[in-house]
Structures are given as C-alpha cells and as structure tokens.
Amino acid sequence: MGFRDFRDFNLAMLGNQAWRFLTKPNSLVSKVYKARYFLNKNYLDSSAGHNPSFVWRSIWEAGDVVKVGVRWVVGSGEMINILGQPWLLDDHNPFITSDSPALANNKVSSIMSMEHRGWDDEILKDLFNDRDQECIRSVPY
Known part of the structure; x- marks a missing residue:
C-alpha cells in the first residue's frame, strides 16, 4: 500500500473492517458488532456507545474515513x-x-x-x- 505513516496504515485497515460491516452484514463479525453496538442502525449511523471496547472504538473512529468515500x-x-x-x-x-x-x-x-x-x-x-x-x-x- 505504500503507507509511510503507521497511523494512516492503521486507519486504512480499520476502515477496511468498517467497509465489511456495510458490505457483508451477514458475516459473523458483522452480526456480533451489530448486536452489541448498532442493533437498529447501520454502521454509518452508529455511535461509540456506552463503555465501548477498544476494538469497536477504533473501528468507529475510522468511520470518518469510510464516510468520505462511501x-x-x-x-x-x-x-x-x-x-x-x-x-x-x-x-x-x-x-x-x-x-x-x-x-x-x-x-x-x-x-x-x-x-x-x-x-x-x-x-x-x-x-x-x-x-x-x-x-x-x-x-x-
């Protein structure tokens, strides 16, 4: 990918997971996160929620990158x-x-x-x- 900044690389990988929430809603990972963090919404309308896990908070923060291009x-x-x-x-x-x-x-x-x-x-x-x-x-x- 040619990233020179580890933060940009990390955001790209987290954004990739967020993209999977949108495009593969029936995958096991999508179902687990949807049940916990955005039950009656889609990923784009989700919030960090109360007491989010480190992984969810990271994926959610990468949502701004996804929203720009989706x-x-x-x-x-x-x-x-x-x-x-x-x-x-x-x-x-x-x-x-x-x-x-x-x-x-x-x-x-x-x-x-x-x-x-x-x-x-x-x-x-x-x-x-x-x-x-x-x-x-x-x-x-």
Whole structure:
C-alpha cells in the first residue's frame, strides 16, 4: 500500500473492517458488532456507545474515513434514508441539504415515481432546493 505513516496504515485497515460491516452484514463479525453496538442502525449511523471496547472504538473512529468515500447504490431506495445518508453522486457533498420536515424518516423510494420509472418531479419541486433536485435527477434510477 505504500503507507509511510503507521497511523494512516492503521486507519486504512480499520476502515477496511468498517467497509465489511456495510458490505457483508451477514458475516459473523458483522452480526456480533451489530448486536452489541448498532442493533437498529447501520454502521454509518452508529455511535461509540456506552463503555465501548477498544476494538469497536477504533473501528468507529475510522468511520470518518469510510464516510468520505462511501455511496449508496439507490436501486429500489427502500433501505436508504433521504436525510443523513450519502446517496447523491456529488463528490463534494453526497448528502441532501434541503431541510423540509417532510423528509425526516422517509426513504428514497418515497420520492420515486413507479408509474414513470423515474423521480417524482412534483415531490422534488415541492421539497428540495435547486441543488438537491439537480443531484437527485443525476442519480440513475
């Protein structure tokens, strides 16, 4: 990998484990950590928790590295929260910046139009700012 700094190498290895929590949720390690530290959430929404182990605290702190590069593939959108999860194709800010209360606790699938197999333009115009509308429309459906 060519790391000259041991701290960077360590963060890369911890980030790799965090990536496995996201991509292999049925592995034994993922199930154990999920049961203990992020039972009703995913790794990206987890917290350090009360009295965390040294290993979990280390993996959790590497989450900032993972969050910079991770993106959801939208697909049906049933598993992705509109707010707080990186699903837009913007390299600088993959998160929704609109702050409408109607967006809270809703999934990406709720802004899709099943009839036209695309995004629901009326919902986009009503709830999202111009930047978000443009970013959403650029996401493949």
